[in-house]
Amino acid sequence: MAKALQLPIIDLASSDRISTANSIRQACMECGFFYLINHGVDEKLLKNVIDESKKFFSLPLEEKMKLARKENRGYSPLYAENLNPSASSEGDSKESFYVGPLENISSHSNLNQWPSEEVLPSWRSTMESYYERVLAAGKRLITLIALALNLDEDFFDKVGALNPPMPFLRLLHYPGELGSSNEEIYGASAHSDYGMITLLATDGVGGLQVCRDKSKQPLVWEDVHHISGAFVVNIGDMTERWTNCLFRSTLHRVMPTGQERYSMAFFLDPNPDCVVECLQSCCSVSTPPIFPPVRSGDYLQERFRLTYGS
Numbered sequence: 001m002a003k004a005l006q007l008p009i010i011d012l013a014s015s016d017r018i019s020t021a022n023s024i025r026q027a028c029m030e031c032g033f034f035y036l037i038n039h040g041v042d043e044k045l046l047k048n049v050i051d052e053s054k055k056f057f058s059l060p061l062e063e064k065m066k067l068a069r070k071e072n073r074g075y076s077p078l079y080a081e082n083l084n085p086s087a088s089s090e091g092d093s094k095e096s097f098y099v100g101p102l103e104n105i106s107s108h109s110n111l112n113q114w115p116s117e118e119v120l121p122s123w124r125s126t127m128e129s130y131y132e133r134v135l136a137a138g139k140r141l142i143t144l145i146a147l148a149l150n151l152d153e154d155f156f157d158k159v160g161a162l163n164p165p166m167p168f169l170r171l172l173h174y175p176g177e178l179g180s181s182n183e184e185i186y187g188a189s190a191h192s193d194y195g196m197i198t199l200l201a202t203d204g205v206g207g208l209q210v211c212r213d214k215s216k217q218p219l220v221w222e223d224v225h226h227i228s229g230a231f232v233v234n235i236g237d238m239t240e241r242w243t244n245c246l247f248r249s250t251l252h253r254v255m256p257t258g259q260e261r262y263s264m265a266f267f268l269d270p271n272p273d274c275v276v277e278c279l280q281s282c283c284s285v286s287t288p289p290i291f292p293p294v295r296s297g298d299y300l301q302e303r304f305r306l307t308y309g310s
């Protein structure tokens with residue numbers, strides 16, 4: 001069994017914003033992962049989302065395939081996704097369902113797909129209210145991340161990242177069976193997240209692991225334990241690019257444990273037209289920008305293409 005990681009706990013409701021921002025800075029520099037508590041999404045809603053998610057994934061495959069993923073919205077079956085194509089030719093042992101922005105963004109019309117109300121009557125309203133609540137928490141957290149970088153708290157608004165943002169909610173189901181093939185099958189193979197920040201909730205079943213130093217061989221993986229009601233937040237690659245690797249987008253994966261598992265990952269990503277470029281405060285003559293500026297929409301599209309092979 002891997003060693004358990006002690007992640008810092010950030011209180012989103014704390015009135016001492018400067019001290020909270022300092023704790024976030026330290027957490028993002030050291031590990032890129034932390035727990036978030038008092039985030040305003042109540043446990044009853046979290047439980048409802050897990051229950052509704054279970055109902056969807058329990059439907060017959062042909063029912064789920066009616067909502068097959070298009071434009072990154074809808075259902076993606078077992079083994080359809082490979083987060084680490086260089087390590088394994090098999091896909092990951094998980095099925096997922098994506099919900100994109102609830103409102104139209106620029107030229108994108110609303111492309112979300114929903115199960116029929118006859119089959120799952122309260123499904124859409126539960127997912128929509130969860131989406132709105134996590135988005136509100138995420139936006140509050142982003143103001144603290146700006147403070148943590150010694151920026152104005154509305155910095156990410158001003159650079160166009162949040163007006164409006166491009167968040168995706170992904171419901172995940174790991175069936176939990178341990179594969180019999182020789183090749184190692186992961187729930188989710190090793191990856192970093194692509195966007196700005198991710199807010200993750202789970203049903204409490206373990207399996208999530210973090211590798212704090214991807215340059216050290218062999219890689220050391222540590223378990224992330226569940227704290228009831230808390231989100232696990234991690235920094236994504238775009239924040240790593242903004243901060244010139246000061247804030248770390250850390251490798252993580254989900255190991256099969258033999259137990260079925262449900263989780264919900266909320267990827268709070270910038271508006272597709274936002275240009276992500278190294279912050280002035282994170283570079284100097286001796287530490288020039290590592291990455292060139294990139295339009296968020298182009299970057300995400302390329303990452304999705306590599307993951308799904310489409």
Ligand SMILES: O=C(O)CCC(=O)C(=O)O
Pocket residue numbers: 170172188193200202208252253254263264265
């Ligand atoms: O299910 C989990 O615990 C993590 C999922 C994840 O890392 C992802 O979807 O990017």
Ligand SMILES: [Fe+2]
Pocket residue numbers: 191192193252
């Ligand atoms: Fe992830």
